[in-house]
Amino acid sequence: KSIRCIVKLGGSAITCKTELERINEESLETVSQHLRQAMMVPGSSGGKVLGMDWSKRPGFAETSCGVDDFRDQPALGFNHFIVVHGAGSFGHFQASKSGVHKGSLNQPLVKAGFVATRISVTSLNLEIVRALAREGVPSLGLSPFACGWLTRERNISSADVSTVAKAIDSGFVPVLHGDAVFDASQGCTILSGDVIIRHLAEQLKPEFVVFLTDVLGVYDRPPTEPNAVLLREIEVREDGSWSVVKPALENTNKKVEITVPAHDTTGGMRTKISEAAMIAKLGIDVYIVKVATSHSLRALSGELKDNIPEDWLG
Template sequence: MDDHQRSEHRNLVKPLRCIVKLGGAAITCKNDLEKINEANLEMVATQLRRVMISGSSSSKVPGMDWSKRNGKLETSLDVDEFKDQELLESSSFIVVHGAGSFGHFQASQSGVHKGGLKRPIVKAGFVATRISIASADLSTVAKALDLGFIPVLHGDAVLDELQGCTILSGDVIIRHLAEHLKPDYVVFLTDVFGVYDRPPTEPDAVLLKEIAVREDGNWSVVKPPLEDSQVEMTVATHDTTGGMQTKISEAASIAKLGIDVYIVKAATTHSVRALSGDLKGNIPDDWLGTAIRFAG
């Protein structure tokens, strides 16, 4: 990509408000193979729709879900509903979703994240499926935003010059997009309230409300003050993209750009506040989540 193209990406016709990561652990049942967390997914979709759409004079927004289950339409669609419907003004968002239990188990078992391209099961997978560029090129994403679409991206198995193949994490894609498209803020929706000083399943785990990132990329906890600054993080054995460790690393890189990052539990009132952009300035005491900001 040349300098002219990079410059174009930074000057979207419609500024990018937010990049959202739908964590796989939040929208699937992470310990059950290929099982959706339907309640969470429905609530997250509803909240996203609410914060994206603004300026509608109509109390009703017609559904556009043509998806089928068991051969039947889940929603009744009347095309006439759209004839006199105003074009809704929506904020510019990009959504990146994780695979959760629909990808990590298989990737861990096959070893695709460690460069196992020579293994028959991995090679067959690449041959049998279309090899996609999961991040899409920036010009396509920027064009979609300017046309009023909401790009939906995801991580995937990709070829790699050093390892042969690996998993390109959605968290890495978000950092790449944030660097070039400069959103107002970034929100990671997870299955826990945020970043803790130790695994949140432990009884004395403390939620870190605010983390400051310095110019050199190192970070420290601002709120609450901790006697021991060491933060312990674990990664599930089947998580092939680094779990919370990758989120912290990528969030710190984004914060260095002057873009606030919020890590918050999906499908909660706290996630709505983060998605709405209501957390600029001081973090409210009653908000549960982690804000990661540039200290400079």
């Protein structure tokens, strides 16, 4: 089946990054509603994805009750989406304190960190799946580690997407996440959500990709710095290098270099931009927008394709 969109829910967008293992409930609820709306095929009735409105049945996602209620309902058409989320305050701490990203599984600390990281990221995954299910999105959690995905020198070496494709063909919305995985050269590493997105985009060729994050978009330097300029469009060349087509605001003709801080276990904005650039090179449009805003709903709904308004963010 053709895939409409692969969405990255940034860890910073759905968790409180400074507080250990704390979900940003408000943001998660809004993004789940946005995803439901974006998945619905125009003209399908009543805000339902599965043929019943789960939001009226809050108990459904927690228990198995209610299954009989939609057995005879026709499944409504909806756009096929894949969701990938980052870790934010889940998993980051456990991974960086123990050095899971650097490998050496024979060290007790790394081994313990591997276990702790997986407990943390899979609990976040469960909460996201639950939030989507409450909205009536037939979501299924899929862990890269448990799917047998492997890396070598921290790059994906083997990552079979057949379970993801099968889930989509069966009418589900797969929800993957950044994970701790085995690495052939160093024992283990962290596979970031941004790298997973690129791999899925290469293999499954969605119509477009959306990164939802906690800032308005990509700036020419960390947005906490004074005079940071929000960028409207970044063009990616054949060789993978990129240049800024237009800043969102003024300074149109100024040459802009993007600078990002080198930090965290998976590379932060630097990884995100280079993974996004590789996706764009495949001819797939990528939108990096702030989560839970009207902008993000428009991006998820495909309204921005070939049509980024002039006054965008202006």
